[in-house]
Structures are given as structure tokens and as C-alpha cells.
Amino acid sequence: MYRIITSVCLLFFLSACSDKVSETSQKNNNQKSNLTSEEIFTHGVASGDPLEDAVILWTRVNTIDRAAVVRWEISDQPDFSNIVRGGNMSTSAASDFTIKVDATKLLPGTKYYYRFIFAGVSSVVGQTKTLSTDTERTALAIVSCSNYEFGYFNAYNKIATTELDAVVHLGDYIYEYQQGVYGDSTFVRKHQPDAELISLEDYRTRYAQYRTDEALQKAHQMHPFIMIWDDHEIANNAYVDGAQNHQEDEGDYMARKRAAKKAYYEWQPIRDQPNGELYRKFSFGNNVDLLMLDERYTGREEPSNTVEGADKERTMLGQKQYNWFTYNLKQSNATWKIIGNQVIFSPTDLSLVRPEDPINLDAWDGYAYERDKIINHLNSEDIKNTIFITGDTHASWAFEVPSDIKTYKETPNSCAVEIGTPSITSSNWNESTEDQKVLMAEGAIKAMNPHLDFVNGRDHGYAVIILEKEGASAQWFYSENIKIKEAAVTLAHEVKIIKDTQKIK
Ligand SMILES: [Fe+2]
Structure with a gap:
């Protein structure tokens, strides 16, 4: 197993659109193409970053023209009998023909x-939803770690047919590795390009390949996504100025990072932020404030490579983001404070299963100094109903985050709850070890961590959190078989989160 939480992950805008529905079509729109919708809009449609009054709409066109003008329309009716907004927008190779x-x-x-x-x-019709100003129920799907070479994205199929307010993607949407380096070599799907991603063209090609996946397209088509990157959107175990999977002979890391970020912004339905950073907030009325943290590229210092060094003063968020985060936690009037968090926040003792590597230095255990400051903030400001939602580990988790890890066993006070989502397809713990050993390891991890309510490193899928006025719940949905296209995905486990207690039942 013990890939568990390790490195592999455990692990321009174009010109402004017109403001009102244009009565005149552009030249490109008048010349009827012989191509089908699927041939032009090969990568589907997507929406994201919903606000109370706005949402990002995305597509890409396949064209041999040097530039293209694409019309967009949004309606409150499925038959478009009432088009409420629309316009024309141009695109070109400069943005990889994305809109x-x-x-x-x-x-x-x-x-x-x-x-x-x-x-x-016309493209397929996408569905999306703006944020409510007055709601007592919010349902969010939580996803991470979808590696094309490990299996079919069956979880995205299930998500597409589920009633949700949004899909929160916590990163590892793509993987940067060369074909066959981190995947199932016996499986039919192979990464393109057949090389590790370094250049802008490399990253664009990989996004284009992933976006041909029908299940992923369907999930994007049916729900707005709220997204954050993790390490594999650039390179494994990345931080501000380096990554475990970046070597000197691969050129300048900062140039690679710029290329990866440009492709990410081109291909994802994300709104440019005024401060140029990706951390941001979404409010679902007074019910939920969702704070999406960037734990990779804004402030993260290089991790320690020794357990002894893990407690040293070290930042994952950077001072600016830390200040933004703690300010928004304190100021929030929402019942639920949901933290879009890439790596495990809760202390996790792995010494019984991984004595040589007893904590995950890439997770918050490697940044304990800053984590303690956040825990102290939650305690001293008496901030209730905070839930960290976490990706990265290719496993399911439900933790109570101890107010004080040293005294939790005797006095089990907690300052938050943490819900970890499994991978869509990326390697589970039992893909290199027998199931029985993984079950024993899960038991050992639970025994060493009394604040851990649930762990499963054997199943792929996703989690859903439902946040209501009187309480919350988390559900885990697992795929029966990721090697079989469209295999069933079903509800497998559920926990309740008791309001105002930071406790799991
Ligand atoms: Fe991952």
C-alpha cells in the first residue's frame, strides 16, 4: 500500500462578449458546416464558478480557420424559447480555440x-445553476484523482444523473506522466501525448484527451463545476518553486508552471480572479460558505523530507492566503463553512503500517505549525460547523479534527470534521497489495487514530455532502468496476455530522 498517501498523489479571457442578444449572426454562423455537432464541439460544453447572478460557460471548437466567432445563448427554458442572455465571442489558436x-x-x-x-x-445543451440567496439545503459532489490510464470515469456518469447544486473538483483532474509510467499497463486507455507534460502544447493535448471522455463530458454538461488544482495539474508533489517530479533536465520549473496554468485556465470553466490567484469563495445563501484553498502554487514551501523537520515553521497557504482564509472563517455567517482542501488536514498516524514513513509530509502533517494556527483560530474564535473536504489520497475518510490531538483520546473535543473523497480511478491501496492486507492496514490506522471514524482505501468513486439547516451528512458512492465502461456506481457508506458539535455519528 504504501503508496497510500505518498508522492504519486497520495498525491484570457478573450475579448468581452456582447451584453445582449445579438440580432445579427456573424459570418461564421451563416455558413452552415458539413461537420456534425460532435465533430465541431468535440470536447463538449461546461459551466463553472457559479455566483448568485453569473456563471462561466465553456466550450471549444474544432476548426481549421485561424480564428472563429462562436455564438452563445443561455435560457431559462430547455427549448430556448426565452433566451435571457447571449452574444458572440471570438477565439483563436492563442487560447487553443477554447471559449x-x-x-x-x-x-x-x-x-x-x-x-x-x-x-x-449547435452544441449539445448544457445545464447549470446559479447560487441561491435563500436556501436551507445544499448538495455538493466531491471528486478528485481521475487518471485516464487506470480506468473508465464511471463516477462522472453517476454524478451526471444526480441532483446537485455543484460538483467540487479538488484536483488531479489530469496526470502529467508519460504513457505507462503511472497507470494500468494492461488497460486499453493510453495517455496522449506519449511523454511527460512539460510544454503548453503538452498540457493542452492532455486536457483535450481527457475531455473526449464521454462520462466526464456528461458531468460537465449537467452541473456547474467549482475547481481547484492539486499537484498533478503541473507535476507530482508540487510547491511554489519546485516539484518532486520536476528534474533539471526538464527545463525551467517556472516556465513549466506558467504553461500548465495557462492550459488549465483555457480548458476549465474558471473565472479569472482580480488578484490573479485561484483561492476563492462561494456563498450558497446563509447555508454554506465554500472556501476553496490553493495548497500548491500560491504559498506552499518545499516540504520537509524528515519527520523531525515536520514541525518547523513552514507555510502551505502563504501569508496572504492564510489571512484571507482565517478572516473569511471568522466573518462567515453561514451555517456551514466548507473548506475545499487538497491534502489531508487531520493528524494521521501511519506508524503501524508504514513505520519508515509514519506521517505524510506532503499533507498537513508536514505543515503542522500552520495547521496548529488554524486549529487555534477555530477554537479561540469558537467557529462551528467547519467541514474540510479533501482529495489526494485515493481513499475515503471521515475524521473529527481534534481541538488538541494530545488530549483527544481522553477528551474528544473536535474543532471541525474532515471528509475525504476516493479517487475516480487513480490507484487504490489494494492495487499493489492484497485486499486482506489493506483491510488490516485500515484497521491499524483506525486503532492509531481515535479521531478517525471511517477509512476505505479499496474503492473508487466520489463523495456527496448534503448541508441542511439542522444537520449534514456525507455519502460515499463506489464504482463496481472501473475497467468496465458504465459499470454501476452505488451508495456504499454514509455518516451524519451533528450540527454545532463537530462530531460524526
Ligand atoms: Fe491523485
Whole structure:
């Protein structure tokens, strides 16, 4: 196992769109193409970063033209009988022929339908939803770690057919490795390009490949995504100015990082932030404040490579993001404070199963100084109903985050709850060890960590959290078989989170 939490992960805008529905079509729209919708809009449609009055709409066009003008339309009716906003937007090779529109002046808590039209051909119709200003129930799917070479993205199929307010993607949306380096070599799907991603073109090609996956396209088509990157969007175990999987002969790391970030912004339905950073906040009325943290590229210092060094003063967030985070936690009037968190926050003693490597230095255990400051903030400000949602580990977890780890066993006070989502496909713990050994390891980890309520390193899938006025719950959905396309994905486990207690039942 003991890939458990290790390195492999355990692990421009274009010109502004017109503001109102244009009555005149552009030249490109008048010339009906002989191509089908699937041939033009090969990578589907997507929406993301919903606000109360706006949402990002995304697509990409396949064209041999040097530039293209694409029409977009958004409606409150599935048949587009009432188009509430629309316009034309240009794209070119400079942005890899992707289109991103910030559709504004929408109504809160409303379901919308959107489509794109190019050369007289319409894309599929996407569905999206703005954030509600007045809600007592919020349902979020939590996903991470979808490696194309390990299996089919069956979890995304299930998500596409589920009623949700949004899908929160915690990163490792793509993997940067060369074909066959980190994947199932017996499986039919092979990474493109057949090389580790270094250049802008490399990253674009990999996103294009992932976005041909039908299940992923469907999930994007049916729900707005709220996304953050983890390490594999650039390179394994990345930090501000380096990564475990970046070597000197691969060129300048900062150039690689710029290329990866540009491709990410081109290909994902993400709104540019005024401060240029990716950490940001979403408010679902007074029910939920979702704080999405960037734990890789904003402030993370290089981790310690020894357990002894883990307690040293070291930042994962950087001072600016730390200040933003703690300020927003304290100021929040929402019932639930949800933290989009890439790596495990709770202390996790792995000494019984991994004595040579008893804590995960890439996770918050390697940044204990800053974690203690956050825990002290939650305690001293009496901030209740904080839930960390976490990816990265290719395993399911439910923790109570101890107010004080040293006294938790005798006095089990907790300052937050943490819910870990399994991987969509990336290697589970039992893919290199027998199931029985993994079951024993799960038992040992539970025995060493009394604040751990649930752990499963054997199943792929995703989690859902449902946040209501009187309480919350977390559910884990597992795929029966990721090697079989469209295999069933079913509910396997559920916990309740008791309001105002930071306790799991
Ligand atoms: Fe991962």
C-alpha cells in the first residue's frame, strides 16, 4: 500500500462578449458546416464558478480557420424559447480555440440551459445553476484523482444523473506522466501525448484527451463545476518553486508552471480572479460558505523530507492566503463553512503500517505549525460547523479534527470534521497489495487514530455532502468496476455530522 498517501498523489479571457442578444449572426454562423455537432464541439460544453447572478460557460471548437466567432445563448427554458442572455465571442489558436463566457445578470438559485453555435451547427445543451440567496439545503459532489490510464470515469456518469447544486473538483483532474509510467499497463486507455507534460502544447493535448471522455463530458454538461488544482495539474508533489517530479533536465520549473496554468485556465470553466490567484469563495445563501484553498502554487514551501523537520515553521497557504482564509472563517455567517482542501488536514498516524514513513509530509502533517494556527483560530474564535473536504489520497475518510490531538483520546473535543473523497480511478491501496492486507492496514490506522471514524482505501468513486439547516451528512458512492465502461456506481457508506458539535455519528 504504501503508496497510500505518498508522492504519486497520495498525491484570457478573450475579448468581452456582447451584453445582449445579438440580432445579427456573424459570418461564421451563416455558413452552415458539413461537420456534425460532435465533430465541431468535440470536447463538449461546461459551466463553472457559479455566483448568485453569473456563471462561466465553456466550450471549444474544432476548426481549421485561424480564428472563429462562436455564438452563445443561455435560457431559462430547455427549448430556448426565452433566451435571457447571449452574444458572440471570438477565439483563436492563442487560447487553443477554447471559449469562456461570463454570463452575467442572471437570477439566483435558477436552473439555466446554454448552448454554443458555430458555422450554423449547435452544441449539445448544457445545464447549470446559479447560487441561491435563500436556501436551507445544499448538495455538493466531491471528486478528485481521475487518471485516464487506470480506468473508465464511471463516477462522472453517476454524478451526471444526480441532483446537485455543484460538483467540487479538488484536483488531479489530469496526470502529467508519460504513457505507462503511472497507470494500468494492461488497460486499453493510453495517455496522449506519449511523454511527460512539460510544454503548453503538452498540457493542452492532455486536457483535450481527457475531455473526449464521454462520462466526464456528461458531468460537465449537467452541473456547474467549482475547481481547484492539486499537484498533478503541473507535476507530482508540487510547491511554489519546485516539484518532486520536476528534474533539471526538464527545463525551467517556472516556465513549466506558467504553461500548465495557462492550459488549465483555457480548458476549465474558471473565472479569472482580480488578484490573479485561484483561492476563492462561494456563498450558497446563509447555508454554506465554500472556501476553496490553493495548497500548491500560491504559498506552499518545499516540504520537509524528515519527520523531525515536520514541525518547523513552514507555510502551505502563504501569508496572504492564510489571512484571507482565517478572516473569511471568522466573518462567515453561514451555517456551514466548507473548506475545499487538497491534502489531508487531520493528524494521521501511519506508524503501524508504514513505520519508515509514519506521517505524510506532503499533507498537513508536514505543515503542522500552520495547521496548529488554524486549529487555534477555530477554537479561540469558537467557529462551528467547519467541514474540510479533501482529495489526494485515493481513499475515503471521515475524521473529527481534534481541538488538541494530545488530549483527544481522553477528551474528544473536535474543532471541525474532515471528509475525504476516493479517487475516480487513480490507484487504490489494494492495487499493489492484497485486499486482506489493506483491510488490516485500515484497521491499524483506525486503532492509531481515535479521531478517525471511517477509512476505505479499496474503492473508487466520489463523495456527496448534503448541508441542511439542522444537520449534514456525507455519502460515499463506489464504482463496481472501473475497467468496465458504465459499470454501476452505488451508495456504499454514509455518516451524519451533528450540527454545532463537530462530531460524526
Ligand atoms: Fe491523485
